[in-house]
Amino acid sequence: MIxxxxAKINIGLNVISRRRDGYHNLETVFYPVNIKDAIEVVESPELSFNASGIEIPGHANENLCLKAYERLKNDFKLPPVSIHLHKKIPIGAGLGGGSxxxxxxxxxxxxxFNLNMNVETMQNYARELGADCAFFIKNQPVFAYGKGDEFEDISLTLKDFFLVLVMPPVHVSTGEAYSGVKPANPNISLRELVGEPLEEWKYLMKNDFEESVFRNHPVIRGVKAxxxxxxxxxxxMSGSGSSVYGIFKNKIELPHLEANNQVFYEI
Known part of the structure; x- marks a missing residue:
């Protein structure tokens, strides 16, 4: 089964306060985009994981898919499976690929395996694996808050626009991104701002990570410009990572950006 x-992009991101559990309270809008990995699962004599495509840093045993399997195996009778992941979503880009x-x-x-889990149950398992993981269970636009794992459905579509995502050859770690942010309550919640005309978003919304990330990595600031x-x-910029997206009224090609960056069109 395949x-x-x-991936997803963040439309606006406000870091509000630090939590006692080490996470931060934030608010953002998650929007699914058309950059995809592929994952195949087949029954096997023993549990195994292998990957192709973009190289995944760290040990294979630390992959979130294996952690998800072990967590579910505690509550369900699961046979061993062979997992193959073909990685295309850029890593360290703020796109939520691992989640x-x-x-x-x-x-x-x-x-x-006919586990009969409903959406809420699957979201709860996903929340144990990562702050934005639960979003991908329903995989539709939401206003996200708390540590990024509580959601309110919103009416938002970008189907009439053309999206371009640019991935510079730069990696921004989550720790680096958060180290440069001073948490604060926004004057107006993104829940309200995202309802404004898209042409006004550039004057109304911000990503709190941009200030310090742009200072440390001017190439990312240059891509946005x-x-x-x-x-x-x-x-x-999307999330805390290095990717930057643009929303255009019409289809466009950006060969000058393709020269030094990975560029995805019609995401």
Whole structure:
């Protein structure tokens, strides 16, 4: 059985306060985009995991899919499986690729082995694996708050626009991104701002990570500036990572950005 986990972008991101559990309270809008990994699960004599595509840092035993399997195995009778992950979603980019893989893997196991978990149950398992993991269970636009794992459905579609995502050859760690942020309550919640006309977003919304990340990595700031120069209605870094997306009214090609960066069109 095969699934195709997709990435997400953050539309605005406010870091509000530090939590006692080490996380931060924040608010953001998660929006699914069409950059996808592929994950295959088959029954096997023993549990195994292998990967292809983009190299995944760290030991294979630390992969969130294996952690999801072990967590579910505590509560369900699961046979051993062989997991193959083909990685295409850039890593360290603020796109939630690892979380998406784990969430889609949970949904795969639920379908393949008739575990009869509902959406809420799957979300609760996903929350144990990562702050944004539960988003990918329903995989639809939401206003996210708390540590990024509590959601309110919102009416938002970008289907009439053209999205471009640029991945510079830079890695930004989550720790680095948070170290440069001073938490504060926003004057107006993103819940309200995202309802404003998209053409106004550039004046209303921000990603709190951008200030320090742009200071440390000017190339990322330059990508955002180039997207606006090319006519983007709104451009922003996604999450705490290094990717930057632009939302355009019409289809566009950006060969000058392709020269030094990985560029995804119609995401």
């Amino acid at each position: 699934a195709f986990p997709n 998406a893989d784990a969430a889609f893997f949970i949904k795969l196991l639920n379908s393949k 180039e997207l606006y120069e090319a006519g983007a209605l709104y451009a922003s």
